[in-house]
Amino acid sequence: MGLFNWNFRSGDDEQLRGLAVRIVQRSLDEVLQRVTGLTPQMLPAEARGYIRTRAAKVVTREIAAAYAADPRLRSADRTRLLSLVTDSLIAAIAEQRRTQRRTLAA
Numbered sequence: 001m002g003l004f005n006w007n008f009r010s011g012d013d014e015q016l017r018g019l020a021v022r023i024v025q026r027s028l029d030e031v032l033q034r035v036t037g038l039t040p041q042m043l044p045a046e047a048r049g050y051i052r053t054r055a056a057k058v059v060t061r062e063i064a065a066a067y068a069a070d071p072r073l074r075s076a077d078r079t080r081l082l083s084l085v086t087d088s089l090i091a092a093i094a095e096q097r098r099t100q101r102r103t104l105a106a
Helices: 002-034 044-069 075-105
Strands: none
Touching (some): 002 044
């Protein structure tokens, strides 16, 4: 019984990850505009917190829209989805910052 539940749940997790990717793609440009105060002097932890704070409104709005559009989404997964989207946005913006620094250094 436990294996069946895990297998079923892992399929849900893949769908949730796919939804997170789509939300990140839709919201990345707007979040990038909001993090204009992000500076290279910020420590990584400080930058992550800054991005998380500036992205919160956009991410919350996009998740609410996704839940409104798809009644099959479980409300219990909302926190997990929020975490997936926010972490993915932070990683994408951090990677973009690294790429920009390399370009400027060259």
